Amino acid sequence: MLQSLFSSQVPVKLLTHFFTPPEERFYACALSRQFEEHHNAVWQELNTLAQIGLLISEQDVNVKYCHLNPKFPIYDELKRIILKTSGLGGALREALVHLGTAELGQRLRDGDPFTRNVLNGPKIALTGDEDALRHAAETAPD
Numbered sequence: 001m002l003q004s005l006f007s008s009q010v011p012v013k014l015l016t017h018f019f020t021p022p023e024e025r026f027y028a029c030a031l032s033r034q035f036e037e038h039h040n041a042v043w044q045e046l047n048t049l050a051q052i053g054l055l056i057s058e059q060d061v062n063v064k065y066c067h068l069n070p071k072f073p074i075y076d077e078l079k080r081i082i083l084k085t086s087g088l089g090g091a092l093r094e095a096l097v098h099l100g101t102a103e104l105g106q107r108l109r110d111g112d113p114f115t116r117n118v119l120n121g122p123k124i125a126l127t128g129d130e131d132a133l134r135h136a137a138e139t140a141p142d
Contacts, residue, residue, distance in 0.1 A: 008041065009037075010035070010037050010041045010042060010045045011045050011048075011049075012086055013035045013037070014031065014035075014042070014045055014046065014049065015049075015078070015082050015086070016082055016086040017031070017034075017035075018055070018066075018067070018068050019068065019078075019079050019082045019083060020082075020083070023067070023068075024067065025058070025065045025066065025067035026065065026066055026067065027063060027064075027065055028042070028043070028046055028057070028063075028064040028065065028066055029063075029064070031046075046066055049066075050066070053069055053072055053073075054068065054069055054072045054075075054078070055067065055068060055069060056068075056069045101136045101139075104136055105136075119133070119134075
């Protein structure tokens, strides 16, 4: 889904990479090799992200490092979007698509502590929403 918002895969790859884990800094030249993307395309996107203030770049001798700016005005919202669509959230969503309400009901009947912790703790909805999860848990057959 996120790929549809951008004209190329480079910004999606960069944002996903930077937000997982967000506190790490990355060697700019190595990113183009890692993503198997043209060097100029990666540098252009890095510069754009730095110009808008999302990335902070630092020169260390002959090496340029980049890291996320946690003070960026929409940092938290962007992080949630990236993690839901391209990061771990995307991978989890694909893995969870085959699980149904029946498995949730069975886990609740069995008193599975993990399932209870998930239902009682804070959540980020990858599929559906929290109301649908609550409804499924309440209507699970005994």
